[in-house]
Amino acid sequence: MKIRYFAGAAEAAGVHEETIDAEFEVSVADLVEQLGSDRERLAKVLAVSTLLLDGRAARSREEFVAPGAQVDVLPPFAGG
Template identity: 85%
Template sequence: MRIRYFAGAAEAAGVVEETFDADFEVTVADLVEQLGSDRERLAKVLAVATVLIDGRAARSRTEYIAPSALVDVLPPFAGG
């Protein structure tokens, strides 16, 4: 699946986009755990980020993501 990071998530990840190889569906929680497993700063952002799956906000961390999905990681935004 293709993962795109925005704003502070991109900064924490060190990249704006990466690929996550999966042969089967994974949950949002599993993906977040894997992406943050060796990047502590990113793990903190992922804990509070909104995850979009093919342009739609994931309703829960137990929702499944298809291997072909486009996943966007949006950190909380401040301002008004």
């Protein structure tokens, strides 16, 4: 699956994009855990981010992500 990070998420991840090999569906919660497992700063950002699964916002962390999905990580935006 292709993971794209935006704004502060990209900064925390150290990359704008990465690909993860997946052979089966995983829950959003498991994906978030995997992505942040060795990147503490990214884990904190992921905890408050919205994830888009193929352009649609994930409704819960229990939702499943298909192996070939595009996942966009959108941290909270500030401004007015």
